[in-house]
Amino acid sequence: MILLFVAIFTLLQSLAFSDILPHDDRDFKCIEKSEAQRMVQDFNIDVKSFGGAELCDASIDFKKLANDLILLKEGRFTDSGENIFIRNFIDSKEYYSWLLSMTRGIDRRNDVTTATAYNSGGYFTMQNGWAKLPTLARVGILIHEARHTNFYSHIQCNQGPYMNSAAAACDWDYNSGGAHAVEMEYYARVSVLGENFHPVYKSMARLMAMARSNFVFNNSPIKRREALFAILKNGQGALYEIEKPLRREIPSVDGTLKRTSFGAAIFTNDKAYPIEMYGSTDALPGITDIFSYYKLILNTRLKLLDYEEFDTNQRRYVVAITEGNSSTSYNFLESQWSKEKLLTFQPAKSATTLETGEQGYFLIDQNHDIYSFNVNRNSFEKSFSFKWNPEFKNIAKVESHLLILKNDSKIYERTGNGDIIASPVYKGNYKDMVAIPLYDGFAVEP
Known part of the structure; x- marks a missing residue:
């Protein structure tokens, strides 16, 4: 009986661990060809610009994007827990479908080297900087850019690295629910409410929220x-x-x-x-x-x-x-x-x-x-x-x-x-x- 209990407990632990989403591109499984085709069709992905429909090798940018979409589609959150960044700008159960509704197409170029990505009328263009980032930051960029489809734009900054410059890189405040806000909300949800995210991914989300939220809002939401x-x-x-x-x-x-x-x-x-x-x-x-x-x-x-x-x-x-x-x-x-x-x-x-x-x-x-x-x-x-x-x-x-x-x-x-x-x-x-x-x-x- 004891051996049976230990075996069942070990099996449950194994199943629970296998349900945890990876945080490193190298740890993601190969995706099925049918799933890749569905992603391409749903998001109108310019496959060639991402290096071809690679199913396994994350050194190819298409697989990086596929990993990001998997994290958005399969990530789960609890309903219990609070955080000042969590305002329900986006329904936690609808990130993937919401992203889909905000996206007319995704391609890969390096035509605006001062940006990691940009959104032009719902068409997202991922730059070289995007490809060099880990999964968490890339997912945050997708959510950020998707918010711009709803005409949430940035304004000039009154603090931070872009202070007194012509660059429109900040949001007025957090309550407006702009592109920076929905990105920070995702990080906070992962850290506080995430159910099946890797502990490293959750810690990275917390640090990302702290590192960025202290300067991207002209009226800071944190003290x-x-x-x-x-x-x-x-x-x-x-x-x-x-x-x-x-x-x-x-x-x-x-x-x-x-x-x-x-x-x-x-x-x-x-x-x-x-x-x-x-x-x-x-x-x-x-x-x-x-x-x-x-x-x-x-x-x-x-x-x-x-x-x-x-x-x-x-x-x-x-x-x-x-x-x-x-x-x-x-x-x-x-x-x-x-x-x-x-x-x-x-x-x-x-x-x-x-x-x-x-x-x-x-x-x-x-x-x-x-x-x-x-x-x-x-x-x-x-x-x-x-x-x-x-x-x-x-x-x-x-x-x-x-x-x-x-x-x-x-x-x-x-x-x-x-x-x-x-x-x-x-x-x-x-x-x-x-x-x-x-x-x-x-x-x-x-």
């Missing part, structure tokens, strides 16, 4: 707060939320801890690996950052030494230091890196916060002189009379608290009168730390 994330000398990650350390797994790679728009990542010069802040386990093994603008690393030939995504006066900037001892920034309007500028000094380290509390992107040379990135001149300039304290490894500003990680691996705090005291909260020996944004869009698990 941000600052927290400290630190890596202990033993390699463990610690998230300090309301001064309570929460253990977090970090990617098993050698690199530099960086702040991102969704939280934090480990930068390794040629990639960035996201850290899961909202969950207590690492559900993102080997996943690279395609959520924040660290994703730009994946499509550049630049040999990078350092990289920073940061906001100044509500505008988002991305600046990189290359192996040629030069700096370059990303021009979002033109979707390309600026011409490299040779640095007049040799940087020894970088920082995003100074002991005065000033924030930005700073390089420090071997003489401890500080050079600040001037966003107007697009260059680094020596603009401080004081030097970087060589005893300081890193500085982070968390709300009103200025925290200093010294070379002795201890975290200190600067008091209101300027004294530097050992922190009574951040106890232990640390390798690195960074101030990170947390948002009320999702709960932080203990």
Whole structure:
């Protein structure tokens, strides 16, 4: 009887796991020829432009699109659970049929290189950028573009990377239910209500919602707060939320801890690996950052030494230091890196916060002189009379608290009168730390 129970339990577990949809293109099964033909007919897909009707190999773009449609068709959601992003703009049971009703045709070109995709009267054109993205992001793009068929257009941005530009890249607010909103709603549903999605897909959805929703709405639907994330000398990650350390797994790679728009990542010069802040386990093994603008690393030939995504006066900037001892920034309007500028000094380290509390992107040379990135001149300039304290490894500003990680691996705090005291909260020996944004869009698990 016991053996029979174990056998039945194992079978049920196996069946339940087999029902989970893949998150990686390589894990999708071959599709039947009849199913592919039905997709082509239903969505009026220009098969030739997608590389032919490939049924198995996801390196061919047609199979990528087929995988996306399978996720939309077979994804299931529960009815129990709430989230500020879930407003029922689209019925959770009707994503596939809704997409079908919004689509007159889909083809594949690279005629608008500044976009990942565009919608012209219900005809979707997927660009090279679309083909380089993982399944989750591609599905989000399909939902996003489908909303444009109902005449939901974008407006100019009052914050973020496209601030003060002619680009219409933002929605006024979330309540309007525009293209950005229905995309965020899908991500939230997957993360909170998804029944048969892979855990990696669900975690990616949560990070995608956080990384994008904080700047694509001129009136943000979420509120941000600052927290400290630190890596202990033993390699463990610690998230300090309301001064309570929460253990977090970090990617098993050698690199530099960086702040991102969704939280934090480990930068390794040629990639960035996201850290899961909202969950207590690492559900993102080997996943690279395609959520924040660290994703730009994946499509550049630049040999990078350092990289920073940061906001100044509500505008988002991305600046990189290359192996040629030069700096370059990303021009979002033109979707390309600026011409490299040779640095007049040799940087020894970088920082995003100074002991005065000033924030930005700073390089420090071997003489401890500080050079600040001037966003107007697009260059680094020596603009401080004081030097970087060589005893300081890193500085982070968390709300009103200025925290200093010294070379002795201890975290200190600067008091209101300027004294530097050992922190009574951040106890232990640390390798690195960074101030990170947390948002009320999702709960932080203990």
